[in-house]
Amino acid sequence: MSEQQSVGAATFDYFKFKPVTCHLIDSLARSTIWCAQPSKLNDPFDCQINLKDSFSRAAVKSSGAHKKWLEQFCRDGKFFEMWEKLFKQVGVCSFSLNLYNSLMWSHYADEHKGVCLLYRFAEKFLIDPTSKIIGVDEVHYEPDVLTDWLANDPPTDDPYELSVELTKIYLMAKAPDWSYESEARIVRFDHGLFAIPPDSLIQVCFGLRTPEADVARIKKATARRGSQVQFCQIVRGKGKDFGITAVEL
Template sequence: MSDAYCLKFRAINKYLIESLVNPSIYFANPDQLNDPFDCRMDVNKIISSAVLGEKDQRQKDFLLSFLENKSFGENWKSQFENIGVFSVSMCSELTKKQPLMWSHYADEHRGLCVTYSFSEDCFTNAELLAKGMVKYCAAPDISGVFSSNFDPVKITQALLYIFLFNKSSEWGYESEFRLLKYSSGTFPINPSSIYEICFGLRTPKSDIDFIKKIASDYCGCTSFYQMQHDDSAMGFKAVKL
């Protein structure tokens, strides 16, 4: 994630204001995520599905050994109860104009979109558990996880990435990149990480003026845009303020 630009769609509220006055990002607990299956998939069901599709008896027996271990599922679930998830969308003009992102996360175009610029060393001391792009699928495929070896540690590590970085295909429009920490909560960032702010079509002028001032005063941000209708019937574009 070297000098990566990424997008975070936000409503304008006290949490946003606090994140600008004291430049920071928030790692949410899985219970706070809007997808009830996010980081909450039933690993026993995933393995059971793999058993049904496995033809090699040795590998099938190995899979069954996980299911027969009564504490495996509970231990797996407990180790993720306190993790923190910070989600962004990878920066592109297409994503910035994604109508569902503005509707779902930016208060129906009354909010804004923050562009972050994170340097490679930004999270050196952040106790990161993992980072990467989310994969979108109808159901997670774990066939390759168990076919390559019989090392429980390596299998657990591979399952971790499937468990934490897979979402249903319906979420694909988010183009999500995520960072995971061992605990949830606020994490301070360099003020210069706030690279740009783009306001929605319906963002009130009073909110625009207020956010521009605090973002400028506390983060040094000088790049502001607002979405406006373009020449097409249903499109819009970002216009510099």
């Protein structure tokens, strides 16, 4: 059973903690994931950085031609309008890199009554233009990620390409307080349901308290995908007062 991200030339392994709901059952049966609009995320500071302010602070940190370049963008209302239009359309799907995070089980998997899904995404799927993916990366937990990136000379002067790169950096940044989540994200040009290959889901792990009826519902839903899915369940770990581990079912 995977415990963290496995990054190679071919695959990315990500965990998704979820309560058992009708929406989850439907997404399992239909092989979809939900990419939320940034404004709908649970942290009011998440994806709500003041972009103009970041440009201004980056200009203060810079000098010479790069400083002038940043100051020019600060005055360019059309660029920010273009970026805001793009930003309103994008979608974010959040994952974790750690199956054995007790806080994630409590906060996002209905106090251990839910599940943790393990997805293994093929790189060729993630880079396929039809997937409309802007970026896939681990979240950076730093207080000034975007400002520092702008100050360190972004890789393009093209306004549209810059707006796309900005969106990627913007959505992969969170305050250091959230680092316990060990989060990774998929960012797409579109929000809403995102159809993924059925074989992307490789494991479902049930919580300490997942009801048997929900276990049965999930097994039935995954059987409709036509792909092999492994099942396991969280149990109390031996050798530690608060440890947890997973056993195969």
